[in-house]
Amino acid sequence: MVFEKIINWLRQPKNFGKILMMPSSFILNLVLIIPFSILIYLGFTNYIPARGIEWWRSDIVGLTNFIKVIGDERFLWALLRTIIFVFTVVPIEFLLGLGIALLFLGNFKGKKIFTSIILYPMMVPWITVGLAFFLLFLDFGPVNSIILKPIFGETATISWYRDPILAFLTVMLADIWQWTPLMFLILYSGLVAVPERLIEAAKVLGASETQILKRIRLPLIKPLIIVALIIRSLEAFKVFDTIFIMTGAGGPGTATETISCYIYKLSIQYSNLSYASAASLIILIMIALVTRVAIKPLAVKPE
Amino acid sequence: MNFKQILRYILLIIVALWTLGPVVWMISLSLKPPAEWYSANIIPKKLILDNYINLFNSSVPIGGTYFMTSIAEAITVPYINSLIIASISTVFAVLIGFCTAYGVSRYKAGGTFTLFFTLLTRMLPGATFVAPLLVYYSTFGLIDTHIGLILLYTAVTLTYAIWILKGYIDEIPLEWEEAALLEGAAPWTVITHVTFPLIRGGILASALFIFILNWTEFLFALVLSVTKAITLPVQISLYASAVGRMYGSQAACGLIATIPMVILGYTIQRYLVTGFTFGRVR
């Protein structure tokens, strides 16, 4: 009897819909929303595991942590480095991806093979990418031996990982290697979707390939470009895995320490969980602001 | 015409070399004996498979006694862990994602807060969640457990599952489901017998995509697992430090991790292209 009642209740669309959503609400609440609340809570406390006090019993210290974070030089430097990273790496990936996409336009023999080759870096786990590039730039690695030695002679061995700027360069290079294919994929599928007719019309009107590119192809895939740039920038901001492997999350010194690395170290190395939480919340607010102010108008306009 | 074609091929080859370079070097390293690790030749003078075999055998010092560095664990356990965790998480994510996507698409259910929130979590660096998750998981004894990671991975990839599957569900004409309902089928039967089979492609695409995300996930596994539930990417990173200068073994290890990806990669290629132009050029 009760069972039938439940079945009947289930059959009503409204209720059924609610049932459908339950699993996801459950999981999300459990695994994300609760920790998020903890995050906010921790930011206001001074919980340090080493002290031995349980986290829910730690003192609440108000905004102390937040104020400290804002004045923390290392934090600000990490943030700056991350921003420099994003604004260097993403444009390069975009331009290279666009270049390769243009290279792929039209038909030619071996297109499928080349496509597979170009795309596969995306499928390599981040760690392996980090490892691969780590191995490449070792003192006796191929970059030094195969590329530089023949050109500059025996004494030209660069210690990539000892110099702050060079180390940063290698990390950027790894990211570019891994993610240019994604840009290529997005841009290429967009370019291919441009109606052939329009290209033909432009040709008959006298436009050269460059003019067609500038005035027809690119404007028509503008929404796609914006989406690609936004997605990639957000991901690039979070970079961690490759840096962890290549420079031990920040080396030499703090030369390659991005914001993810710093917060990670705060949590794991220094075990200062409250401070880490405060820093995380500040980053959260910044991202939310940037999204609201800069990205939303960009994303809505092309629609 | 001909000059343009030649130029195109030259550029393509340059790009291909750049793309293949790092991996070719890794392959070469992984097949070289320790003596050759410092030399610049790409083709090993002596081909050995020891680097690979030793990975699975923890009793043999990696690299033999040549370097006398610490012995690292065999990678069999992490490999299996990764397989289990990634697969189960993927299944959960796709199933729950399907239900949710269906609910949002057909029943317009789902608060905007939840969806917006999960979108936000994708934007935040993973590191920001390390502190609370550590606290949370240790309180409930979920550190270093398979279930702990599975739950986390499912939650994190759920948004992708919903996003991708919703696109596919929207494509199915409402009329087909309504026809089934009119014939007396319960809503659940409609889903399992009508909608689900029709979007098999979408299910596959999202499953592959999410599996790759789960397989390669590093940060949370690093933080939340120690020995029992350690995943492959974490083990690789340990190799890099523990095994010190055993570059051949490191290279072999890194490559082993890519095998499932390579297999899946060619299957996903087709679906990735359709997936991206899906919601975009509408």
Place this chain on the structure above:
Amino acid sequence: MAKLFVKNLRKVFGELEAVKGISFNVDEKETLCLLGPSGCGKTTTLRCIAGLEIPTSGEIYINSTLINDLPPQKRGIGLVFQDYAVFPHMTVYDNLAFGLQVRKMEKSKIDSKVKEIARLLDLENVLQRYAKRLSLSEIQRVAIGRAIAVDPEILLLDEPLSNLDARTREKMRTELKEIQMKVGITSVYVTHDQLEAMTLADRIAVMNNGLIEQIGKPSEIYDNPKTLFVARFIGTPSMNFIDCSFIEKNGKAIIDASEFYLDVSDISSIIKEKSTTSELILGCRSEDIIIETKKTSPDSIEVEVKFIENLGAKSIYHLGIGEKRILVKTHIIPGIKIGSKVWILFNKNKIHLFDKKTNLAII
């Protein structure tokens, strides 16, 4: 102004031979229409002239220049596509100006030219509107304006009216004719609509299956079709066709169509000369047959009215004799209804005879 010469144009797509070797010329300021059913090769021919397809063999000249090896950009050709292909992300102004901007013309010159074209095509009000917000006929005018803005030597039009509904098509047809007369560019116009061709063309090339069946002025094509296909394709309603045989008996020559016969003694020598067989097809247009209520001449044939189509001012009478059906288009004749018995008289000056084997016209 330019002349266009096409010599032995052939285009093969894999297994399919779309254009099988055609030749034609277009004089200065002349509009030649390529008319034919879908798949006859007319669009392919047009695209070859434009440079969007490379011919398998044959030559194309503008004046005395061979243009086979020139890319579309350098041919000095304007092309109006069937689906217009107007740039949706640009304004009408930019669409019209595109060809000129691409040639790096001075801004002020571009401006005056664009305004001139806009005036000509009645687009002045929408110059600043984005192309994706225009009505269909506005889009069409932008497509035309864009093509002629660059002062092309040759203007090519690919079925520009086929996307429009019947009423708009009529209106645009007359507008196009006006523009043609005003601007006067050598043009090649592709269509499957014979009414369009008859109205807009100076000469028509009727195409079928990759070949040109006949080229000539509209009146020539209409009055003197050279092949069965041309005769059938042109004219609404279609020409009446009756199978018959040519028989000579007792010094008289007749064409025998079982249910009736016609005396053709006066033209029998021509028939004998040009035909390869005695199996012929008699053709006569529906407006070249007279309906009489009484038999007035020995050539009159008795028929029964099977059906009447009322077109307003005229009617089409479906007449039957035996198994054959003959259509006659004429003014409404009072008193005739379905089932009535009437007489028809073929206008002997307007009948056509076709060789059944070769499909070529004899008369």
